[in-house]
Amino acid sequence: MINLNPRSIGLLCLVVTSVGWGLNWPAMKFLLKEWPPLFARGTSGLCAAALIAIVAVKAGQSLAVPHHLRGRLALAAFLNIFAWMGFSTLSMRWLNAGQGALLVYTMPVWATLMAWPFLGKRPTMSSIGGLVLCLSGIALLFAGANSGIRLDQAVGVMFALGAASLFAFGTIVLKPLPIPPLTSVTWQLLIGCLPMMLFGVVAEHPDLHALSGKGFAVMVYMTLVPMGVCYVTWFAALQRLPPALASIATLLTPVVGVLAAAVSLGEPLGIKEVLAMTLTLAGVTLALHTSRT
Template sequence: MAKLSARSIGILCLIVTSVGWGLNWPAMKILLREWPPLFARGTAGMTAAIIIAAIAARAGQTLAVPRGQAGRLCISAAINVFAWMGFSTLSMRWLSAGQGALLVYTMPVWATLLASAFLGERLTTKAICGLVLCIAGVGILFGDQGLSLGIDKLPGILFALGAAWLFALGTIVIKPTAMPPLSSVAWQLAIGCLPMIVLGVLFEHPQLSALSPAGAAVMVYMTIVPMGVCYISWFAALRRLPPATASMATLMTPIVGVVAAAISLGEPLGFKEFAALSFTIAGIALALRRPA
């Protein structure tokens, strides 16, 4: 009964994480109308880092960085926060929220391929077929863009795939730091988001007065839910479920993102989008599937 209870809690945590991260895609698109991407994401992440650090301290977790761990912590923050969050946010300057979500969450496929290259894991036929399905899904999504793809969409595609590829690389080659989970998340958010704020101030020149009450509400949501609650629930799920199960559950995120963007932003949601979702998610699921 105890194991069943732990599994149920883990699945509930994954649902919270996937829905919260999925809804963040259209929310971020709304915020970009008022604030530039790096500054907006960096500010939300730094605020979340302070909140999570306070929660960690309240829970008795030390915030001290162990000796010899600072370098690994900075590299992890650069890949898992600065590249993952920063690049995925920048991609939405050229892509719709649904397109960005679908491309970024091809990450598990790249992780499978990189595990073969760096860890010597055998590249299975399922993984190769999964990659082919993902490429087919992306092709369906952008296939009608024609030659305009290189001008209108290519920078966004490169940023989205760059975020997915670097995050996958980080999960493969960077070992976790010897720190409590909440403290590690707080430090990674702070280290990764500080450069976003600095770059945003220097190059994006944000106007603080441009933030409307609706934009402020989106900022509050993005700070508390995707960067706060979702990260905490993600780590809680990983303590109760196998990593493969947790990875499979994140397939909900692009579905939520695409549907939410269609409802809130009026983005297209027709046969092409459903076909692209089906091919891409089937490819990711196939790549993640392990032999019994």
Template sequence: MQTNSRWECQLKAPLSARWIGFLCLAATALGWALNWPAMKFLLREWPPLFARGVAGAAAAFLLTGVAVLYGESLKAPRHVIPRLLFAAFTNVFAWMGFSTLCMKWLDVGEGALLVYTMPIWATLLAWPILGSRPTRRGTGALLLGMAGVSVLLSARGFNLDTGKLLGIGFAFSAAVLFALGTVLNCTPLPLPPITAVAWQVGLGCLPMILIGLVFERPNLGGLNSAGWSVLAYMTLVPMGLCYLAWFATLRRLPPAVASTGMLLVPLIGVLSAAVILGEPLGPRQFVSLALTLGGVTLALQTS
């Protein structure tokens, strides 16, 4: 009953708080979307897990400095540590690490399609965990959004060899685990907001660096000036500002609404890849845009 009341409070939140949530959601979607072509560019010079881990560790360091400037305590009470470790695993290591790792076997389109089934899992997990049954409007929004993503990427078939199966497994793992973290983070960690993000990003990215050093064997001097610029973007925006905006979103909007809004990420990612990397852009992309924006608009109306 207590969890249900929290869910209802989010639905009845003041209008200003919900609009702040929508703005944070839009900022998160845009920053994470542009990270797809950025990551594709960086993969030419550094392996995925190590690159993502380095960007995240640098972001955690910067966020720690921001927390200190704002007078936040960096201490994590002992009783919070299990929740903090779980949140770091689902929200950072699994989401960022597995979604990047899947790109070793899948192309960007295939990976984005599978990773952003996350709203389906969030909607389904919110039912048993939070006692929130999907509404007809919410279900319709989800179907519209997923139809838009499917139209955009339906031309990319799957050849289910061993490599493809590994990639699909990592992509689905990222989607399901991040959805679980999204639902459970309906109740924020009892830490100052910037401190909570800094801890999660740092704890989630440190294992990526260690695993990357052992198994990926990166060329530490392999980045050129363009690569360093992309790495700086990944540090400041997707791993820093976007995580702050994402957790601010979860404090103001229900998980189903927030995760449905995340369907904008693969759409914007592919559109930006057309501009930045010269990838194809035609009628299929515009039909997808109409369907996905229709789904997101319908989802926002449920709040």
């Protein structure tokens, strides 16, 4: 039997998170053809919250949250769920899946910058080098698309960068809550997704009958993997790894997203995209290697 140390478990959790979230980008883009963004994402999140709550109870974890932690829990739900998922989903009304994933995953830039004033962690030359490689890959990957950012896509860009900066802020300033992880994920999904779903019902006027068999399969995937398994593994990684390292490692997500979008949606994938992904993976490798303590 293999014995894994906390750091190895954290890195494994990051791989699961990055792949699951990456595959969700083309899945969500497909679903937007049938259901509006906030209603679809909010409904999926509420279903995931119910399933995780059942798992938590079965595992013997209490769903009770101490009164003094409820304010922090609500703030975490806003930053980690409502802003991150809601804004990133809205961005895809104007951006394709690859563009959205690349812009949202500038999150490590904001996390690295925020770690200095908020945590007093001055970035090392090695971490800066890894970050530069990652961002160079993202820039080249974006430039390799057939169409760049147009003026009519500005709203989508703002939503994507808003999701990135707010999620980074939460990653840096919010320490893991001292409650069981499944309890934390359950309540964050509930608090963050309920307003999304309600706003979707009122403002987006979804047609429930528009969901096809493929759309239903996408909803099941979103519920079980990105919103269920991946949020559990993300918070588990944060309990075992430094926030900056966890943030940089999630740059694997846009690589997965671009590849999956190319295969499933026919989005661009050429020499520039492959070179860009190579740079991104090299940056992630450098960041992971030089962050060992």
